[in-house]
Amino acid sequence: MLYNPKLSKFLESYGIVLVVIVMMVVIALSRPDVFLTPQNLTNILKQNATLALVALGMFVVIVTAGIDLSVGSTLALSMVTLALASRMGLPWPVVLLIGPLVGIAVGLVNGIGLTWLKLPHPFIMTLGTLNAVRGIAYLVTEGAPISGLQPEVRYLGQAYYDLGIFAPPAGIPASLIVVAVCAIGLWFFLEKTSTGRHIYAIGGNPQAARVSGVNVNGVLILVYVISGFMAGLGGLLLAGRTDSGFPNAGLMLELDAIAAVIIGGASFFGGRGTVVGVLAGVLIMGLLRNGLNINNVSSFWQMVLIGVVIIFAVWIDVIRRRAAVRT
Amino acid sequence: MLYNPKLSKFLESYGIVLVVIVMMVVIALSRPDVFLTPQNLTNILKQNATLALVALGMFVVIVTAGIDLSVGSTLALSMVTLALASRMGLPWPVVLLIGPLVGIAVGLVNGIGLTWLKLPHPFIMTLGTLNAVRGIAYLVTEGAPISGLQPEVRYLGQAYYDLGIFAPPAGIPASLIVVAVCAIGLWFFLEKTSTGRHIYAIGGNPQAARVSGVNVNGVLILVYVISGFMAGLGGLLLAGRTDSGFPNAGLMLELDAIAAVIIGGASFFGGRGTVVGVLAGVLIMGLLRNGLNINNVSSFWQMVLIGVVIIFAVWIDVIRRRAAVRT
Amino acid sequence: MNGTAPPLLEARGIAKYFGAITALHDVNFHVGRGEVLGVVGDNGAGKSTLMKILSGLYQPSEGELVLDGRPVRFASPKEARRAGIEMVYQDFALAGNMPIYENIYMGREPGIKLGPLTIIDHKKAREMARSHLDNLHINVKSVDQNTEDLSGGQRQAVAIARATAFHAQLVIMDEPTAALAIKEVGKVLDLIRRLKDHGVAVIIISHRMDDIFYCCDRVIALYQGTNFAESPLAATSRNEVIGWIMGTKGHTESLAHDRLQ
Amino acid sequence: MNGTAPPLLEARGIAKYFGAITALHDVNFHVGRGEVLGVVGDNGAGKSTLMKILSGLYQPSEGELVLDGRPVRFASPKEARRAGIEMVYQDFALAGNMPIYENIYMGREPGIKLGPLTIIDHKKAREMARSHLDNLHINVKSVDQNTEDLSGGQRQAVAIARATAFHAQLVIMDEPTAALAIKEVGKVLDLIRRLKDHGVAVIIISHRMDDIFYCCDRVIALYQGTNFAESPLAATSRNEVIGWIMGTKGHTESLAHDRLQ
Amino acid sequence: QTFVLGMKGPGAGNPFWAAVEAGAVAAGEEHGVEVIVVAPPQESDVQAQINQIEDLIAQGVDGIALAPTDPNALAPVVDSAIAQGIPVVFVDTRGTNEGVSFIGTNNQVGAALAAEYMCENLPEGANVAILQGLISQSTGQQRAQGAHDGLSECGLNIVAEQPANWDRAMGLSVAETILAGNPGIAGIFASNDNMALGAVEALKQAALLDQVMVVGFDANPDAANSILAGEMTASIAQAPDNMGRFGIESLIALSNGETLEDWVDTGTVLVDASNAADYQ
């Protein structure tokens, strides 16, 4: 029996990346003329930056066996408040901060409500904020989108670096760098710091974490704050990219984010998952949409295929994992 | 210390009903002229029949610590296929069966996919069918709603019995009777039959169920079939009520159904909850919407208030429970 | 026990891998009808893993099981149960959200059978559970208590009650006395003797020599995932068995000094 | 131990209700510095519940705790830990998804402190865990194994390692030897003696008279949720203590017949 | 007297509904009647709208001007209102009930107007793309259809028709993808201005804005500004405030026993740089 424990462990943790590669090959074969153009690849990166940030935040929540349904609304509220601030002519560094700060505020409400009110499951608390925060986003804008942001505010969402080798509009998007910084920071936090490990412990056995002296409520609040912050940052990128804040941004974003996290191998029951997996999950969702669009698949068929491919991608991953482990 | 174990146990299981009563009083006080009219009460019952059925199905799934995201799409597919069948002139008993049968078929796909493909969590499988089934519903109708159902097919969704005391359009809706029959049947199944108890056992500890000789995969398939069936039946009622099958029916219905189940006291982690609680959860959602509508609250404020009231209703329930139990 | 009649259950060349970890390799043993077999071994020796294979919870990576002379494969605990094999799990394997009596009768509820469905007679199940627990002299406040609210010993008692509530050919007990108080330990050991008298075979894992020497006919020792020693009880001694657990054969007096005066 | 200096920890009039169930009522006891106190009692007597109150996991329904002569309230295990109280839980309370070494050092990770955050030195934590487990003579394949993959005894060993990895004033052990093999039992009992020598107080719950009589200074018995008897070890005998567990005082020879020859 | 304006969406993300609402409220003030405005949280939320209208009927209002999210699904509710003697007119979207007047735009004609404009300003055979709205709604279908027919009849080459669900971010993403796959594109028609503005962003970043004509629909203020800034090329203006105003006025007329025409057209206008200032 050929069996390599190191390889098996690697496959177990990061094999989902293989699924990404397979998808890329399939799409490239279907439209070789389009898929591999620098412009299209740049598009994929730009279009999925917001989802990546939101999914990273959602991931931290899911590691604690929680859920944050309010991310889409939080993103929308961040977008419209920063767009309002921009239109009111506040200095751009202040405007830049507003998006993430609004996210943090919503996260605080979620976390504190959850722990202080002792609600049975974050589903309820964040379903509440899903509705309430979206309502507030509509109220502050009276339902109308607000466009015309300061160029500095737009920078992160819109700029790209062609490095002298790509023809515009291709290049390394600034939003990719934001995602990379967040992902690396989150990875370091989760793997190397005490609080990060406590997040995993709470997902594995909250009772065990408690008796080990972990401040479970404190960590939970932090976790929802991180998720809110990421959603706010995602809002900043999206506002920059679209040059506007619209209150119906991010509808159903929570489902996409959760899907990316679970596709990436995290467990809904907490305690398991990796940052790399989440990014792979985001890419799978993004590649899927891109592949269908560049093949001009009609919107009805897109739905059917998205459904089938999601199941299929996860199934391949399951098979791979089972193959990697002898029993 | 005044302490009555029987009362405490009753409050623990059914006290959510108190929340429903409090809500009714508050709404009645806000619009005494409208809320208690037979017509308005009839409306509430009719409007929430579909949600009640779908939530009952979702409840069974959640008891096993699962989730069924595809209920909204299943409802839509059932509606459009039975509307198509009706328009094709199939005999009405056949048409009546088509809705629930389509639901059962989707449930089978969910259950079998889940157990045979060994996907890590039903979230993925049912997210897949959420997309795929909705896509199919659009494809078979080419996106256009189909109207004109046979009167017999519409009966369950539309008829009501004025019992000679109510002025039309008020009375006991036939759909209420459908919900009552399903709820009582489900209660009996869950409480009194072996398979029903196995559903709770799987939610509590799937390993324990397995070593007790429970066919866990078989029960799981059944559970998703029940959920699909309920969604299909809900589709039949909705088709009857609206005299049409429209492929975008039931969008986001899964969130409402899950919310009703959790508000009704079931645990997201499985093994806990009651049928009465679910019905109370549905009524809380329905009363909330009705109360806001009859007070003509604008849709933005409705969102904010729905969010706040959901959190508040569950919180009251938490407090009540804690008060009932001495520690 | 041997000669013409095959043993009740035999395991041949069993191995079990968990990824990189080899929990068992080349394990052979058998248990006869009405025999009480003691299984001893150090922590992590593979005792529980072996028993989980016998009860159908795990599939062996290699090797085969032979029941009554016929090779068998248990794809699930349900199949092993149908073949008359019951097990008390070391972690009890109870559904914490369900009352004691439902845990005991799960999968075999008393009541009216309607095809695959049973309409449960909850009253009867409660009474049966109460009288069965009384027989075992196990003390719980009510059979309606959820098992997650029980003390460690009470939980273990419920697990034992479940495995012995029906007529089995073979009852496997993985450290059944670990969490029990003295009186209850005595009752369980007496129960094992009674089972034996009724022709039921019992495999008992225990770290307590008292248990092993009170009720076993034969004892086998696992060491680091494989067979180490085996002997009829009459032909061995406490100190020898303790030596086996530590992986030594022969002179063991010196090793066993600290616990046995 | 009494006279002028107050005992290390004292419990006065403790009661604990779970809804309709009274787990403890009017329990009083104390433990002195460097004293090893044995707690015995039938299954469901309330031993674990009492200890969970001492470790801050439960709040008492009535009564108070006095530490070093000062009344205290532990709102969480974190506070009890800060006061120097560690506990080995009967169900081990380990995070199954995390490796052994992280379970041992959780909440007190070695590394660089940055305010509330510690940047963990995983290498150092692994080494510390390995050497600590070696000290306890506990045998695991690797400190990187997740605890959910461990055998019952290995899990118990990890729980003991966690409670003794740091300097405590009082270590509470709830049936710490239940799942351990003979050699490991000896090591744990020796560890308790060593802790005592270092001035650490230990409360040990056990159903094994061997454990109690090997290392305790004093023994108290709970019966149906309240104090039943108490005595310095020297002034009692195995059979008397066994009688207490069964709720009898005085002549106990007849009750103890079946397990002790 | 109390009249209801039942809109499809809460003007959320789309000032169109805000204008409808404003027209209705202004008409209500002028005629001294109360106007209640309701809308489901999203344009796709058919059931919420059914419930809202039912709840209003229960309150005994005096007339309903309804923009049905799904004409078929709302038909029974409309019937029951009429059965209780409550007059109903449709605004914006035509319903299926016989004998109920419709006050609104012909979306297909409007989209054809946009197509005609593109045909006139682009060379024959040029490549064009269509960003569709929610194709499960009749408005989405009519605009997509009108544009498709108009563009293909005059000999333009439609290289992509993709849905972007009325959404600006999705309009941007889909436009980016279309541009990546079809370098030589000369024109984009979007079924609403939100998606058109998304497409403008995509073109800006691809530095193709001067080569590609973008035509939207709705002529909302953002779009008007964009047209004046020379970014978007044109849009189709409906008269949403007229829908609201005529809707309420028609109800008043009906409750006074007058009769209405079957279709009160509120008209469409092509908006380009010459008249965009009127729509800011």
Ligand SMILES: Nc1ncnc2c1ncn2[C@@H]1O[C@H](COP(=O)(O)OP(=O)(O)OP(=O)(O)O)[C@@H](O)[C@H]1O
């Ligand atoms: N699911 C698993 N994954 C990986 N390793 C496992 C798993 N289950 C058991 N092991 C390993 O296999 C070995 C044998 O475990 P087992 O539980 O059979 O021991 P045991 O003899 O029952 O010990 P104890 O007396 O402590 O209960 C141990 O080293 C354990 O760590």
Ligand SMILES: Nc1ncnc2c1ncn2[C@@H]1O[C@H](COP(=O)(O)OP(=O)(O)OP(=O)(O)O)[C@@H](O)[C@H]1O
């Ligand atoms: N969370 C709970 N809810 C309800 N009852 C409980 C709960 N925890 C414990 N009990 C009850 O309290 C009593 C005391 O339990 P406890 O666990 O303290 O017993 P113990 O003395 O540790 O027993 P053992 O020796 O079996 O571990 C038992 O009857 C148990 O059923």
Ligand SMILES: [Mg+2]
């Ligand atoms: Mg074991």
Ligand SMILES: [Mg+2]
């Ligand atoms: Mg205990």
